[in-house]
Amino acid sequence: MHLIASAPDLNKVIKDSKSFTARQLVDMLEKRGADVVLKQLRFEKLAHKQESDYQVWQEGSHPQQIQNDDMMWQKLEYIHNNPVERGYIDDPLHWRYSSARNYAGQAGLIDVVTDWMQL
Numbered sequence: 001m002h003l004i005a006s007a008p009d010l011n012k013v014i015k016d017s018k019s020f021t022a023r024q025l026v027d028m029l030e031k032r033g034a035d036v037v038l039k040q041l042r043f044e045k046l047a048h049k050q051e052s053d054y055q056v057w058q059e060g061s062h063p064q065q066i067q068n069d070d071m072m073w074q075k076l077e078y079i080h081n082n083p084v085e086r087g088y089i090d091d092p093l094h095w096r097y098s099s100a101r102n103y104a105g106q107a108g109l110i111d112v113v114t115d116w117m118q119l
Contacts, residue, residue: 002078002082004066004076004079011063018056018057022052022054022057026053026054026056038054041056042054042055046059076103079099080092080095080103096109099112099114
C-alpha cells in the first residue's frame with residue numbers, strides 16, 4: 001500500500017492501522033474458513049515474531065518527507081500509476097481505491113485533500 005499522510009505521530013498511526021487491519025482480515029479469513037490463504041500468511045510470518053501467527057503486512061515502512069511541490073506530484077503520479085504498471089488496470093481512474101479519482105474531480109471511496117498546495 002502506498003499513501004501520503006501527515007499526523008503528529010505518524011509512525012504510531014501507521015503501526016496501529018496495520019495492526020487493526022491485519023486483525024480484521026485474519027478474523028474474516030478464519031470466519032470464512034479460508035485455510036489456503038491463512039496457511040500462506042502463516043508461512044510468510046517471520047520466525048522472530050512471537051506475538052502473532054500470521055504476516056499480513058510487510059515489515060516496516062519507508063517514509064519520505066515531501067520536500068516540495070515537484071516531489072509531491074512525483075509521488076502522486078507514482079501512486080496513481082502503480083496499479084497500471086502492475087497490469088491490474090489500464091487507467092488510474094479505474095482503480096477504485098485510488099485518489100486519482102479525487103484529483104480528476106470524481107467521487108472517491110474516502111475523503112482526500114487535493115488542494116494540499118493551499119495548506
